[in-house]
Amino acid sequence: MFVDSHCHLNFPELREQLPAIRQAMAEAHVDRALCICTTLEEFGEVHALALAHDNFWATVGVHPDTEGLREPAAADLVQRARLPRVVAVGETGLDYYGMEERKGGRSIADLGWQRERFRTHIRAAREVGKPLVIHTRSAAADTLAILREEGEDGAGNRAGGVFHCFTESADVARAALDLGYYISFSGILTFRNAQDLRDIAAFVPLDRLLIETDSPYLAPVPYRGKVNSPAYVPYVAQQLAQVRQLPVEDIAAATSRNFEQLFLRQEEAA
Template sequence: MLIDSHCHLNFNQFDPDRAEVVRRAVEEGVIGFINPSVDLQDSRQVVALATEMPTLYAAIGFHPNDAAKFNEEDLAELRDLATHPKVVAIGEIGLDYHWDSTPRPVQRHVFEQHLNLARELGKPVIIHQREAAADTMAMLRSWAGQHPKSKNLGVLHSFSGDVAMAEEAVALGFYLGISGPVTFKNARDLPAVVTMIPLNRLLGETDAPFLAPQPFRGKRNEPAHLRLIAEKIAALRHISFVEVSDTLLNNTISLFNLE
């Protein structure tokens, strides 16, 4: 059994067949879903979906590509939404210098507001980072020391850094989210990261509808494909699928404090 630690089941790509997508996931052993948000409207929608779906949990906040929409007053509504029992994290938040759709100082300000909110609420964070590793790590480093939950701070979702960055993130108290690119031929540093970082610091995620693993690369992704990612981790580490799936499941339950 597995939990997809990062998927956007509320996105309109799943409007035509959401129930079917969930059914296929359950058939593949994917029994739960963590659904992060990208802005305030999305956060409301994800919390509403989590209220309807017993196996879906919500994370709330502004994605760096949507950071320009953030107002200081939105913090009050996020704080209010976070009191809902199905809200398990703040995310996805971070820095994205690839698209650069929002000025970098604005991204850093909004990221810091969310980090402070997570610390105030004692919730873990789901971090999105693209071509902004140095600034992201600098901000996480200064934040990590002041957080009440020292070993369960959050996850660097769809991790794409090298082994040195992975080791520092884990030492700070983060997990690494392993997604579809680990199955790609040009997986770069990911096979090394997956074999050298302790299994009890990895999470499995699809980031559906994005980042479909092989052999579905380029198509709409869905949580049922999480199994392919866990199989790849097992192959890279030369251990059984059951050991991988049990450990990933326990890691996800532990980080997000699920029942």
């Protein structure tokens, strides 16, 4: 019934609890999940989850905030993206949040390596014809500009993809939709101070919506502050249903169809 389109089940908080997590997912009617890769070093673990369980799939990518580990070449991403049950490239994008505290006082100009890494992912995704999973934080203008510069303008031979865990403005949402991208909402949608985000969720077309947990992070109300799990994605769907004045079953059906259309059509055609 429900699909978690973005989770990190190989992270330490969840890895050792996988049997219990899968049981909780079944009880919550969460029948599928996309396991997200954030470094080349962890790809083997993420891919193994997808190979071991017929309701899990995997991505390949290096998170924009990752430093000091293996830098991906396009060939690294392409080779892994062509493996069975790998359905997307990412998570990738740009993250300029907390320049002083988190990035040692560097300027945005100093983060050229992030922008080049993002371009590498876009080019790899276009080569293999699989969608991008995009992370953007305090960097929306550059994220959108680079997508356009790389040909992701909503027309022609593009990768497409999703802006995951969306927290940007309404203008950014409209720009992403204009480029042909999907928008995914996480447990943040349930937070008391997230009315602006709920307003955005109200106007995103139903055929462009996805839901996710980003677990183990960002647990929705009533579990806020605890370790998140794919079993909690129905709370995101319930909030969306309330915002859009629809039955939750309609949200579940639409987001599941969207997941299949974005991530699984290439696999089914293979």
